[in-house]
Amino acid sequence: MDSLKPHHKHNTINQYNLLDYDATRTDGKYDIPMLESVDHVPRTLQGFNYVLNKPNYSAGVHFFLDDYQFERIWKRPDFYIEKLASFDCVLTPDFSLYTDMPISMQLWNVYRSRLIGQIMQNWGYTVIPTVSWSTQESYDFCFDGLPQNSTVAISTIGIKQRKERLDLWKDGVDAMLKKLAPKRILVYGGMVDYDYKGIEVIYFGNDTTERMDKWVAEEQALE
Incomplete structure (x- = not known):
């Protein structure tokens, strides 16, 4: 059995992408990988779920999708990150932070998002940090590894109904502004009545909603 342990250790290192982890570039008490500041605005955004079949290389790639649609970038980072090389920029993965998730799982998802982002920056990509949070408990770690005075991205999907x-x-936005003092915020999913306190805000529409609206309009035109 002992002869198998080195093989198992190698598999574990690969499974958790530990070869890409740089302990000298971390932040906070949980050693979250750090991202560099960026000053960039994409003309448009395209979901990661379209990058292989219908790529729009003039767009930035976003991950404001159900997690199952981009979990593969964690499982095979080198393969999928290489596919993103020709795009204008890439946002970091938006692994979910649901309020009913255990804090440990939320922390793990923050770690994964930052590590993938750091890998992409190591490859020389223009990487815009995605900021996510849940309850105030998540503020203990959800902003770790994020740069100050940078362009960042957030989402308004699913927040308007309740x-x-x-x-x-x-x-969460209040806490983010206080912690990160971002230069610019890219908001995906539509406008919300909120005072960003003079910070530049650029809105991007929700691809799914826009497609559904287009289909409805086309159906009505045919009636």
Whole structure:
């Protein structure tokens, strides 16, 4: 059995992408990988789920999708990151931070997002940090590894239907502004009534919603 342990260790290192982890470039008490500041605005955004079949290389790639649609970039980072080389820029993966998730799982998803982002920066890509949070408990780690005075990206998807979700979102943006003092915020998913306190904000529409609206309009035109 002992002869198998080195093989198992190698598999474990690969499974958790530990060869890409740089202990000298981490932040906070949980050793979250750090991202460099970026000053960039893409003309448009395209979901990661389209990069292989319908790539728009003039766009930035976003991960504001269901997690199952981009979990593969964690499982095979070298393969998928290489596919992103020709795009204008890439946002870091938006692994979910649901309020009913264990804190340990939320922390793991923050770690994974930062590590993938750091790998992409190591490859020389223009990488825009995606910022996510849940409850105030997540503030203990959800901003770790993020640069100050940078362009960052956030999402408004799913927050408008219920007041408690909107309140959590606004509280998180408040905390983000205080912690990161971003130069610019890319907001994916539509406008929300919020005072960004003079920070430049650029909105990008939700691809799925826009496609559905287009289909409805086309159907109505045929009636």
